[in-house]
Amino acid sequence: MSTTTTDGFSAAERAAMKERAAEMRAEGRKGAKKADGLQAVLDRIAQMEPEDRVLAERVHVAITTAAPELAPKTWYGMPAYTNADGKIVVFFQDAGKFNYRYSTVGFQDTANLDDGDLWPVAYALKAWSPAVEKKVIELVRAAIS
Structure with a gap:
């Protein structure tokens, strides 16, 4: 991965912006369907490094x-899931995307996770276990409640 360039964006960040532009063009075309979003997510997952x-x-x-009411789609080249309004609720960022040491499960402002004046909206993910699965499911159910 290249480091930050003179305009402030790394090569990985530039690539993510280009992916988002392509996603927006695809969303704007007539006939784009939920199945297209699912296939894009599955294709993106298939491209990841084995651990991710x-x-x-x-x-x-x-x-x-x-x-199941959330619709899959890619967002900046990451698997993401939208509500009925088409707004991102939750996304997965693989560690390889920006050469991080962990993957991330993150939530956008449409997620109903508010808890007072401060609450987490992203979670580092290094390994899958029954406890992790339970927590992710709890967070997703809270996010759509």
């Missing part, structure tokens, strides 16, 4: 099982 792919697959299953 395993986590992404488990996160995908947990989200789609706990909240």
Whole structure:
């Protein structure tokens, strides 16, 4: 991964912005369907490094099982899940995306996770376990409540 360039964006950040622009063009075309979003998510997961792919697959299953009303799509090249209004609720960022040491499950402001004046909206994810699965499902169910 290249470091920050003179305009302030790394090569990985530039690539993510280009992915988002392509996603927006695809969303704008006539006939785009929920199935297109699902296929884009599955294709993106298949491109991940093996360790990230395993986590992404488990996160995908947990989200789609706990909240089948959320629609899958890619967002800045990451698997994401939207509400009926088409707004991102939850996303998965693989560690390889920006060369991080852990993957992330994150929530956008449409998620109902508010807890007073301060609450977490992103969670580092290094390994999958029954406890992690339970927590992700609880968070997703709270986010859509």
